[in-house]
Amino acid sequence: MKRRLFLKSAMAGSAVATAVGAGLLTPSMVFANTAAFKAKSDAAGASSASAGKGSFKFKAPKIAENGAVVPMTVDASKMDGVTNISFYVKNNGTPLAASFNLSGAQGYVSTRIKMGKTSPVDALVTAGGATTKVSQEVKVTIGGCGG
Incomplete structure (x- = not known):
């Protein structure tokens, strides 16, 4: 053996x-790009993106029972030339929770991120040089009681 x-x-x-x-x-x-993950604001990220409701699918739970593992899924497979998918959590100490550089072939990412408390989560998709954003509020419960 x-x-x-x-x-x-x-x-x-x-x-x-x-x-x-x-x-x-x-x-x-x-x-990883350590400067982006250490930034305390999302100055170059979520705030500069245009709202893109309906351009891609963003799936996140409305209530997360465990903030240490919150599932997130972005399906931008209908968009052409997707080069980056990122997740920003506004109320986290470091807003950039995850960032994926893609080849442009398939715009799909499913991951789990860590959230300290209830916060809006922004999913950003960069395709063809333009960045679009979809936001969703995720409530993190203490102890997983759902309330």
């Missing part, structure tokens, strides 16, 4: 080393 684990690890390591050596895997592709 240990031999199998060793072989898997060796193959995975060699694949990563080959990708780095070929320039296919660069640090900018691996690490």
